[in-house]
Amino acid sequence: xxxxxxxxxxxxxxxxxxxxxxxxxxxxxxxxxxxxxxxxxxxxxxxxxxxxxxxxxxxxxxxxxxxxxxxxxxxxxxxxxxxxxxxxxxxxxxxxxxxxxxxxxxxxxxxxxxxxxxxxxxxxxxxxxxxxxxxxxxxxxxxxxxxxxxxxxxxxxxxxxxxxxxxxxxxxxxxxxxxxxxxxxxxxxxxxxxxxxxxxxxxxxxxxxxxxxxxxxxxxxxxx
Amino acid sequence: xxxxxxxxxxxxxxxxxxxxxxxxxxxxxxxxxxxxxxxxxxxxxxxxxxxxxxxxxxxxxxxxxxxxxxxxxxxxxxxxxxxxxxxxxxxxxxxxxxxxxxxxxxxxxxxxxxxxxxxxxxxxxxxxxxxxxxxxxxxxxxx
Numbered sequence: 001x002x003x004x005x006x007x008x009x010x011x012x013x014x015x016x017x018x019x020x021x022x023x024x025x026x027x028x029x030x031x032x033x034x035x036x037x038x039x040x041x042x043x044x045x046x047x048x049x050x051x052x053x054x055x056x057x058x059x060x061x062x063x064x065x066x067x068x069x070x071x072x073x074x075x076x077x078x079x080x081x082x083x084x085x086x087x088x089x090x091x092x093x094x095x096x097x098x099x100x101x102x103x104x105x106x107x108x109x110x111x112x113x114x115x116x117x118x119x120x121x122x123x124x125x126x127x128x129x130x131x132x133x134x135x136x137x138x139x140x141x142x143x144x145x146x147x148x149x150x151x152x153x154x155x156x157x158x159x160x161x162x163x164x165x166x167x168x169x170x171x172x173x174x175x176x177x178x179x180x181x182x183x184x185x186x187x188x189x190x191x192x193x194x195x196x197x198x199x200x201x202x203x204x205x206x207x208x209x210x211x212x213x214x215x216x217x218x219x220x221x222x223x224x
Numbered sequence: 225x226x227x228x229x230x231x232x233x234x235x236x237x238x239x240x241x242x243x244x245x246x247x248x249x250x251x252x253x254x255x256x257x258x259x260x261x262x263x264x265x266x267x268x269x270x271x272x273x274x275x276x277x278x279x280x281x282x283x284x285x286x287x288x289x290x291x292x293x294x295x296x297x298x299x300x301x302x303x304x305x306x307x308x309x310x311x312x313x314x315x316x317x318x319x320x321x322x323x324x325x326x327x328x329x330x331x332x333x334x335x336x337x338x339x340x341x342x343x344x345x346x347x348x349x350x351x352x353x354x355x356x357x358x359x360x361x362x363x364x365x366x367x
Contacts, residue, residue, distance in 0.1 A: 121244070121248065124241050124244055124245070125241070125244065125245045125248060127241060128238060128241035128242045128244070128245045129245065131238055131241070132238070132242065135238075136341060136344065138337065143237070143238075144237050144238040144241060148241075
């Protein structure tokens with residue numbers, strides 16, 4: 001573990017919270033090799049979680065108004081979807097109508113809160129699944145919390161998740177960063193780390209095919 | 225294979241994280257009718273008619289969360305085993321976090337690790353063949 005040191009975010013007491021957050025975010029996104037090479041596998045998991053959570057909050061703040069407008073614009077389709085689900089009482093529909101009405105601030109708040117609450121859970125779940133595959137591919141040298149730290153720091157591109165097209169690219173960059181980070185922190189090959197990150201997607205190839213299919217159709221639809 | 229038992233502790237690790245994953249998955253499957261969502265479904269199967277290795281996992285989660293093991297096995301045998309392992313992880317993690325029950329540390333030799341990987345790959349392939357045979361040739365496998 002020679003040459004490994006706390007991240008700028010983990011030195012926020014000395015650098016200041018904003019500088020620490022900004023420098024770490026920049027390093028993860030634009031200098032990942034240097035960042036992952038110096039990331040300590042035994043560093044504090046809560047600091048990594050806090051970083052990822054703040055990034056998720058920033059993403060949610062950007063995403064909330066865009067998503068609210070999108071939902072309001074597609075409300076007729078949502079109404080159809082709800083009518084095919086289990087029978088909702090008639091008065092629920094009125095509430096749903098009000099909830100998703102154009103520019104509803106309640107929707108924005110709900111999306112924001114859901115994003116905030118969901119982040120730590122989704123980080124633990126993602127890290128658990130990734131680490132299971134890390135163990136399978138022999139890439140789990142430093143244990144679960146090292147994987148967790150990579151997953152949390154690799155959330156940096158989440159800030160862009162709300163922006164059309166850029167959001168999808170950012171999501172893919174997040175996966176690449178996770179594989180890259182796992183290779184460096186668990187001191188394994190990039191192939192093994194990439195296999196651990198992408199194994200589930202490849203195994204459940206329908207999801208990939210489906211995702212690609214839906215993505216392609218969305219791109220085609222935007223052109224037509 | 226070597227097992228070492230640490231002192232009683234509540235140290236959170238991969239088993240607890242997997243237990244949380246399983247708990248969320250099973251609660252979603254229990255209370256949200258995911259399979260009834262209109263956009264839910266497998267694009268590969270819809271387009272080609274062939275199932276992917278994960279075909280039936282939604283049904284497995286749904287049926288296992290209702291303790292219908294036979295129904296889950298019918299949908300995807302390996303998925304049923306995975307769901308059962310997740311359920312076991314929930315129980316083990318609860319014991320670990322509530323009563324400080326120590327979780328054993330497993331040390332495998334290189335050879336054992338290789339055999340486990342080969343076993344998992346074989347299980348996935350055999351399971352996929354079974355799921356595909358049930359979807360494409362139900363008259364032969366009783367699907």
